[in-house]
Amino acid sequence: MTAGEVTQPKPQGFRIQDLPGKIWSNYVLRRIVRALVIIWLITTIIFFVIRLMPGNAFDLMVADMVVNRNMTEDEAKIRASSLLRINFNRPIGEQYLEYMSNLAKGDLGYSFINNNRTVQELLAQKLPWTLFSVGTSLMISFTLGMLLGMIAAYKRGSWLDHLITNFAAAMDAIPQYIYAIVLVLLLGVIWKIMPVMDMKGVLSPGIKPGFTFEFIWDALMHLRVPAFVYVLSTVGNWALSMKSSTLSTLGEDYVTVARARGLSDSRIITSYVGRNASLPLVTALALSVGFALGGSVVIESVFNYPGIGLELSKSLSNRDYPMLQGIFLITTTSVIFTNLIADLIYGWLDPRIRIAGGE
Amino acid sequence: MMLAQQETNLPPTISIKNLSIDYKAKRGQVQAVRNISFEVDRGEAMALIGESGSGKTTIGLGVVGLLPPTAKIRQGEIIYRRAADGKIVDEIDVLKLNPQQIRQFRWKECAMVFQGALNAFNPVLRISDQFADTASAHNALRGMALKERATEILHMVRLDADRVWRSYPHELSGGMRQRVLIALSLLLEPQLIIMDEPTTALDVLTQRNIMDVLKDLRKNLNFSLIFISHDLSLAAELADKVSTVYAGKIVELGDVYTVFRNPYHPYTIGLIHAVPTLAGRKEDLTSIPGSPPDLINMPTGCKFHPRCPLADDQCKTQEPDLEEIGKGHRVACWKWQTARETLKRFKAS
Numbered sequence: 283m284t285a286g287e288v289t290q291p292k293p294q295g296f297r298i299q300d301l302p303g304k305i306w307s308n309y310v311l312r313r314i315v316r317a318l319v320i321i322w323l324i325t326t327i328i329f330f331v332i333r334l335m336p337g338n339a340f341d342l343m344v345a346d347m348v349v350n351r352n353m354t355e356d357e358a359k360i361r362a363s364s365l366l367r368i369n370f371n372r373p374i375g376e377q378y379l380e381y382m383s384n385l386a387k388g389d390l391g392y393s394f395i396n397n398n399r400t401v402q403e404l405l406a407q408k409l410p411w412t413l414f415s416v417g418t419s420l421m422i423s424f425t426l427g428m429l430l431g432m433i434a435a436y437k438r439g440s441w442l443d444h445l446i447t448n449f450a451a452a453m454d455a456i457p458q459y460i461y462a463i464v465l466v467l468l469l470g471v472i473w474k475i476m477p478v479m480d481m482k483g484v485l486s487p488g489i490k491p492g493f494t495f496e497f498i499w500d501a502l503m504h505l506r507v508p509a510f511v512y513v514l515s516t517v518g519n520w521a522l523s524m525k526s527s528t529l530s531t532l533g534e535d536y537v538t539v540a541r542a543r544g545l546s547d548s549r550i551i552t553s554y555v556g557r558n559a560s561l562p563l564v565t566a567l568a569l570s571v572g573f574a575l576g577g578s579v580v581i582e583s584v585f586n587y588p589g590i591g592l593e594l595s596k597s598l599s600n601r602d603y604p605m606l607q608g609i610f611l612i613t614t615t616s617v618i619f620t621n622l623i624a625d626l627i628y629g630w631l632d633p634r635i636r637i638a639g640g641e
Numbered sequence: 642m643m644l645a646q647q648e649t650n651l652p653p654t655i656s657i658k659n660l661s662i663d664y665k666a667k668r669g670q671v672q673a674v675r676n677i678s679f680e681v682d683r684g685e686a687m688a689l690i691g692e693s694g695s696g697k698t699t700i701g702l703g704v705v706g707l708l709p710p711t712a713k714i715r716q717g718e719i720i721y722r723r724a725a726d727g728k729i730v731d732e733i734d735v736l737k738l739n740p741q742q743i744r745q746f747r748w749k750e751c752a753m754v755f756q757g758a759l760n761a762f763n764p765v766l767r768i769s770d771q772f773a774d775t776a777s778a779h780n781a782l783r784g785m786a787l788k789e790r791a792t793e794i795l796h797m798v799r800l801d802a803d804r805v806w807r808s809y810p811h812e813l814s815g816g817m818r819q820r821v822l823i824a825l826s827l828l829l830e831p832q833l834i835i836m837d838e839p840t841t842a843l844d845v846l847t848q849r850n851i852m853d854v855l856k857d858l859r860k861n862l863n864f865s866l867i868f869i870s871h872d873l874s875l876a877a878e879l880a881d882k883v884s885t886v887y888a889g890k891i892v893e894l895g896d897v898y899t900v901f902r903n904p905y906h907p908y909t910i911g912l913i914h915a916v917p918t919l920a921g922r923k924e925d926l927t928s929i930p931g932s933p934p935d936l937i938n939m940p941t942g943c944k945f946h947p948r949c950p951l952a953d954d955q956c957k958t959q960e961p962d963l964e965e966i967g968k969g970h971r972v973a974c975w976k977w978q979t980a981r982e983t984l985k986r987f988k989a990s
């Protein structure tokens with residue numbers, strides 16, 4: 283510190299050059315800044331992949347239109363530019379700025395196959411269904427898995443533990459489409475418990491979306507089987523992770539001491555074992571949410587569920603590049619954001635992290 | 642001790658009779674505790690001294706009913722007596738308590754401070770919450786009364802109560818955490834406290850500090866103490882009585898002064914010589930040669946005989962029982978009468 287600064291009595295004064303340091307020393311702000319930087323990096327990479335790489339999306343689209351739609355190369359280029367919302371005649375720097383400002387405005391261009399519909403409009407239509415189906419199934423699967431894992435750990439070595447652990451391992455190994463096919467066959471064809479039509483789509487004909495009981499009920503009814511498939515295929519993994527995490531927590535001194543203190547079993551299970559054992563699963567849960575927002579391609583395709591996953595497989599087979607770019611963008615951003623949220627929740631659940639962030 | 646006069650002739654706080662505890666292990670039965678009997682009087686401190694693996698912790702765990710499922714109490718009796726107003730108001734047969742009763746017994750009647758318990762607190766809860774948890778598990782203090790009591794006992798262990806109260810465990814040093822745990826053990830005013838090597842994981846200065854705290858507590862409060870340690874000098878500082886434990890069995894028991902001045906068992910004599918005194922010369926430091934026995938395949942006869950320079954045929958075939966050789970002084974050794982003399986001669990030559 284210089285003498286000049288001492289004469290200015292501004293102990294809590296704000297100095298712009300301190301700002302980066304302040305942000306960095308704050309756990310929450312640091313995470314947010316990091317997430318934003320990663321998103322910026324990814325969007326930039328996407329830009330270069332679309333425009334500059336050999337075999338890039340732009341060239342492929344142009345070639346596709348020339349061959350399949352009998353356009354001249356110039357026509358095709360103009361059309362591709364307008365679909366992707368990048369003017370390819372301008373210098374690369376300007377293209378980049380235009381692309382970024384479009385993104386910032388939420389403008390993702392036009393779908394290649396759904397004429398005159400913007401990518402953001404299509405995504406906005408599909409996203410709620412994916413959020414609804416994945417959100418519900420994931421919560422069920424996570425809760426159930428945690429419970430089973432804790433039971434297995436508490437009853438370590440008993441028949442119940444063997445049952446849970448072996449089933450969990452087996453269920454974790456079976457691919458999703460097998461569950462889907464077997465369930466459709468069993469429920470719809472062999473046992474005839476529910477019509478196959480009821481398993482497909484999101485709504486029965488004639489139901490209007492809205493905040494009505496009828497609508498929500500119908501949506502839940504259509505979700506039953508897809509959610510079941512989702513839960514079956516993921517619950518094993520949750521149960522196994524929770525079991526191993528609980529086992530190591532049970533060996534901690536503080537659990538023994540808690541018992542010596544005469545705490546009730548329920549208090550020990552929830553606040554001493556459960557809370558500590560679930561810490562490592564929080565990050566895994568957030569990652570699952572992030573990836574799942576991209577939609578479960580298999581489940582949505584089998585059950586014709588109009589979410590992001592189904593859209594992804596359609597866009598892939600139609601080579602709808604603007605759409606693919608949009609889906610890729612929202613999946614990566616959602617992974618990054620849920621990761622951010624996981625970090626924040628983790629910091630809130632575990633006081634040790636909070637402090638470590640404030641070095 | 643500042644004992645109420647009337648309390649001195651009450652029966653002991655805890656009486657352990659013929660206690661034997663085994664662990665089931667892959668190789669066979671581990672005989673961790675073998676036919677142990679001792680008593681701790683009101684306000685008295687008994688030290689259990691022995692090498693690593695001699696079964697000290699197992700005895701403590703047995704008293705508070707926290708033995709792992711692989712452990713089996715083969716025989717014995719643990720009687721705890723609660724006194725109030727100069728009378729015994731409750732006599733509890735600890736081994737006959739049902740799970741709910743033993744849960745209430747723990748910490749309220751007998752608190753156990755664990756060995757190297759630097760990790761004794763739940764990392765995600767504040768110290769205040771962990772005090773509150775303990776109190777509410779026993780329907781004891783809450784709110785302001787709890788805070789006041791906690792402040793009082795945290796002061797007793799020389800901590801800044803306000804700061805500690807709001808802290809998370811990781812914000813405290815190892816020595817502070819150990820003192821918090823000791824304070825917590827006083828919360829419900831148990832009449833018996835078991836301290837299992839409360840200073841082992843700490844550096845020498847912190848260890849000193851904790852010993853001073855413990856001495857203070859003993860002077861000002863009236864609880865019975867079972868102090869587990871492998872360090873005889875610590876025991877001498879704190880305890881009234883001392884038992885040396887070898888291979889799961891008490892081999893010598895007496896009041897601290899007597900045992901220190903006139904040890905009779907070769908193992909105790911070895912332990913005392915293994916303690917470096919400030920005045921003592923280096924060559925006095927003869928530790929005991931050999932290593933503790935395998936508790937699964939025990940030697941025959943006296944379990945100490947493979948390491949004992951005095952052992953003869955009788956020692957190799959017959960195990961001696963604890964024998965009263967003076968007032969309150971008991972020894973389990975065939976050679977106790979000549980042990981000290983003979984050992985001295987051995988060392989001289």
Ligand SMILES: Nc1ncnc2c1ncn2[C@@H]1O[C@H](COP(=O)(O)OP(=O)(O)OP(=O)(O)O)[C@@H](O)[C@H]1O
Pocket residue numbers: 664665666671673691692693694695696697698699700709711756871936
């Ligand atoms: N859960 C267990 N299963 C099998 N054997 C055990 C178990 N716990 C302890 N033992 C054995 O029982 C014996 C006594 O152990 P204990 O922990 O009581 O010794 P200790 O005197 O407290 O030793 P230390 O000074 O190292 O703490 C040891 O030989 C140990 O190996």
Ligand SMILES: [Mg+2]
Pocket residue numbers: 697698699756837
């Ligand atoms: Mg021990």
